[in-house]
Amino acid sequence: MIEYALMGAGGVLAGFLASLLGIGGGLFIVPWLNLVFGLPMHQAIAASLVAIIATSSGASSVYLRNRFSDLKLGLSLGLATVWGAICGGLAAGFLNAQVLSLLFSLVLIYAGGSMLKRPGGDSPEKEKSTDYQIRNYPAGYGASFLAGNISGLLGIGGGLVTVPVMHLVMRVPFKIASATSSFMIGITGCASAFLYYFRGEVNFLVTGTIVLGVLFGSNLGSFFLFRIKSSILRPVFAVILLLMAFKMFLKGVNLGLF
């Protein structure tokens, strides 16, 4: 029981950080379950995918009510992410845990590195614009397919790819891009979660515990959104991600140094 309580605590932390830093909780959930509790990589990814659907649903209900999400854009790009997610989810069934660990470590390095580079302190809530012209749809579709692929393969949201592309390439305001990505993540996660589910890789008790923890954590995070400076948290979390990347990489190349 203590083991499950600790797993849930990790979920709370993942949800809390995800909400404060605007990242997907999957980046933390998968290494937490795999490296700390020794859950098989595929089961950790499956639990993360279900947790992602839950956080996306919770956040999207608020974003949609306040009309931050661009529903039509989300559905259009969602078509590419779901295809990508199915390809990624099917591919994951053929890849062994070591390969997945190596790929995951690369994504963690990218996420940690971009978090260190990104200037912190700006709350996404400050920006809301309804007057914008979306450009460069083909690049958006390509990036969305890639994001879906990574999501299905590694159990992360894919916002790491879609948000910057929507904002920088498609010229969608950051807040709208972030909220739209949050909406897309649920649909994307759903597409590949069923592949893991029917392969018997969803551990119900672990997944239930993580989902509840993540949701509690993300609510806690929204409460502290304006009370904690993300510029302080960002480098700390980036270092944690890079350390997890290192551990994951060692696991991937089968070097159990520690």
Add this chain to the structure above:
Amino acid sequence: MNHSEKLYKKLAWLLKYGSLLAMTILFLGIIWSFILPDSERSLKTPDTENFLSNLLPNSPPHLLNLGIMVLMLMPVGVVLVCLIHFISEKEKKYGLVSLAVLLVLILGIFLGAIQV
């Protein structure tokens, strides 16, 4: 309230209460799992033949399975609501986009079911 606002409100409602329902079921499932320590805590590969009977809340793993399934099916419901809305509003382009997303999601479920 214009038509698109209605859709946003419907979706927000569906996601909010759908996730609350799933959370409640999962919470009860977890409590039940720990009240009955002897109960089998993990359901083995959810075979497609027993798919529906595995969703009957007659044991902790089945209840957890039900909560997870509610969560996993919620995005399908969201796309379905969009599809119905766009068809009723005669917005052909987004009606087709919603239909395509829905079909790909169903394909994902189907591929999942046949790969067992």
